[in-house]
Amino acid sequence: MAKRPAGTLYRGKIGMWSWVLHRITGVGIYFFLLVHILDTALVRVSPEAYNSVMHVYKTPIVGVAEIGLVGAILFHGFNGIRVVLIDYWRKGSKYQNQMFWVVLAIFVILMAAWIPRQLMHTFGE
Amino acid sequence: MSVVIEQPNQPRSRKSAQWEKRAWVFMRVSGLLLIFLILGHLMVNLVLPERGVKSIDFAFVAGKWASPFWQVYDGIMLWLALIHGTNGMRTLVNDYSEREWVRKTLNVSLWVVATALIILGTLVITTFDPCIDPDVETYLPNVCKP
Numbered sequence: 001m002a003k004r005p006a007g008t009l010y011r012g013k014i015g016m017w018s019w020v021l022h023r024i025t026g027v028g029i030y031f032f033l034l035v036h037i038l039d040t041a042l043v044r045v046s047p048e049a050y051n052s053v054m055h056v057y058k059t060p061i062v063g064v065a066e067i068g069l070v071g072a073i074l075f076h077g078f079n080g081i082r083v084v085l086i087d088y089w090r091k092g093s094k095y096q097n098q099m100f101w102v103v104l105a106i107f108v109i110l111m112a113a114w115i116p117r118q119l120m121h122t123f124g125e
Numbered sequence: 126m127s128v129v130i131e132q133p134n135q136p137r138s139r140k141s142a143q144w145e146k147r148a149w150v151f152m153r154v155s156g157l158l159l160i161f162l163i164l165g166h167l168m169v170n171l172v173l174p175e176r177g178v179k180s181i182d183f184a185f186v187a188g189k190w191a192s193p194f195w196q197v198y199d200g201i202m203l204w205l206a207l208i209h210g211t212n213g214m215r216t217l218v219n220d221y222s223e224r225e226w227v228r229k230t231l232n233v234s235l236w237v238v239a240t241a242l243i244i245l246g247t248l249v250i251t252t253f254d255p256c257i258d259p260d261v262e263t264y265l266p267n268v269c270k271p
Contacts, residue, residue, distance in 0.1 A: 023217060026210070026213045026214075026217075027213075027214070027217065029210065030210040030211075030213065030214055033206055033207065033210055034238065034242065037203065037207075037242045037245065037246050038242075038245075040186070040246075040249070041245055041246065041249045043183060043186050043187070043190075043249065043253060044248075044249045044252065044253060046257075047183035047257065050182070050183045050186070051182050051183050054181055054182055057178055057181070058178055058179050063178065066171075066178070070167065070171075073163060073167070077156075077159070077160040077163070077164070078160075080156045080157075080160070081157070081160070083153075084153050084156070084157065087153065088153075114172070117172060117177065118171070118177065118178075120177075121171075121176060121177025121178055121179055122177075122178070
């Protein structure tokens, strides 16, 4: 059997999987954006309409789902910087692997700071 | 008709090549700006308020949009995020749709939705009245209180 190519920039291993994750998180954020523009537009309908839709955001299910949303945004954003560096920095493609681990480290640190705060707000009081 | 995949070395018309390059550059420039805009948005709305997401109600939004700073901030974020997101979805549609009419229909729908939401969002931000209901105290941000 032919040896499978692996470890190149976009085929196999980290290069490919970060690309897949970038796409999945992007699609998720896109559909949330559509919903979020519509729910915010309710401020122009009436204060009651807006407050009632905001009530949904304060429920435990949406509060926990929001952790996923923020996670998707953080990964997509910081991996996006990695993509820009791969494109524009002379040594970008050489260090794309290491840059992925930096992205992941930033992601873990920010999530560790954000998750307890969001859980406190969602389940507190 | 199925989607025809172009030969990589097939010359494009100058106009379409330039358009694609501009879209490519736009994704990177808007992406970098959106990191700052969205992280700022999350900080101000979800992290910094004492009760987090539970602080957000009509008065909270009205208090922000009583200031031109937040109107411009949210306006720029609206335009950049929607165009960035729509162009990203266009990339996926072009990659994964197998029939030409499906691809065309999805792409047209994407831009119709984006245009409608940009118009809606811009109108909401620019025509918004923060002091809409002076009789109900809880709806009023501090700027509207006598």
